[in-house]
């Protein structure tokens with residue numbers, strides 16, 4: 001059910017942005033816009049493969065991002081996953097999922 005929901009969200013959000021090669025959808029400080037560009041979501045000079053979804057981070061209020069690579073929702077502003085792993089200890093996707101959406105060594109100041 002979750003996958004179907006996310007697929008629907010992808011179609012929905014895809015209808016908003018996409019023009020002019022990506023549009024700013026959220027910019028709390030007017031400095032670090034979170035935006036979609038092609039198949040990637042960019043934030044603060046970094047990007048992951050995924051889409052911005054209608055959900056929001058309960059911590060900072062920024063739009064949540066669905067990582068296509070790790071099949072999980074995350075907040076790029078907090079650099080945190082918004083959901084735990086799927087509970088299957090043998091799951092390939094969860095095993096190779098990083099502790100944070102962006103590598104921790106890159107995410108500083």
Ligand SMILES: [Zn+2]
Pocket residue numbers: 057058059060061062075076077078079
């Ligand atoms: Zn957040």
Ligand SMILES: [Zn+2]
Pocket residue numbers: 085086087088091092093094095
């Ligand atoms: Zn999993």
